[in-house]
Amino acid sequence: MNTGTTPSGPQAGTTPEIPQRTTAPADTSEPGALSAIPAPGNGQSEVPRYAPQWLQLREPADAAARSGDLLDPLRIRLADRAGGPADIVVHDLGCGTGSMGRWLAPLLEGAQHWVLHDRDPYLLHFATVGAPRTAADGSRVTVTTQRGDIGRLTPDALAGASLVTASALLDVLTAEEIDTLAAACVGAGCPALLTLSVVGRVDITPAHPLDREIGEAFNAHQRRGELLGPDAVDAACEAFTRLGASVRVHPSPWRLGAEQAALTEEWLRGWVGAAVEERPDLEASAEAYLRERLATCVAGELRVVVHHSDVLVLPQPSGGTS
């Protein structure tokens, strides 16, 4: 589990100033997903869009949840990389507003350059503004952004990478996109730290008879349109293993109590909303369920554990250029 790994102090980047939303998020693939934006380079299709306010709200819980246990093997691999102590080059895929960099950059030593990838230019703007500036040892951290679709990622796009990261990304990808991502990382020969993928389990205390049915409907919703949702971690492990990389998985649950009430409320609305979108027959009972759950949350008596997993991928040391 996480061991005191939240970025802190004046050297860490600060969360960017994000205008507050005036309407609740629509019920799409995850709590906090907004309606849609046109896919880059394609006037026809649309892709889900994530509210920066949601990403900001979840950032402290994400930082507390990511597994600190995977950092030591990662540090060892980074220290051993070919080419010696040159700057670390990190490609953060699906960076959103940049929360992964704000967490990880201050935990790694040495000068770093982060390439922040996302298909949403609005989120890339916030990622640039809130970019981390300083590494664990005071070395400089710089960033650039790259707008594009992970479904088209190639090993060339990651040439020279020392590390690939992602956070809350795998479960919103398809099997094909995960295969593409794995092939690009292994082709580039660099390790990957892929954090905070949901695994389809939620524990809520006190228990309620509808918990399981809502959870199952939410999971089904996450699997819509070929997305992997809770199957993403297994799919990623299989894809990387097929390519000869070694994989370590570690739990990284959100543990939400009275101090995270604002996040819990927003998460509940999105979780129940997606379940009802999947199962309209649940609407009346889910409405009453949500009212009851929100009241318990406001009273400070609700505890929620949203289970996630982090994955560390280490390709064969001789396999590339990192």
Ligand SMILES: C[S@@+](CC[C@H](N)C(=O)[O-])C[C@H]1O[C@@H](n2cnc3c(N)ncnc32)[C@H](O)[C@@H]1O
């Ligand atoms: C749930 S958000 C997580 C954002 C950020 N990593 C964090 O932890 O706060 C998923 C992000 O992945 C991006 N994304 C999803 N699918 C993508 C794709 N196929 N290509 C590029 N970006 C994608 C979204 O725009 C969004 O910023």
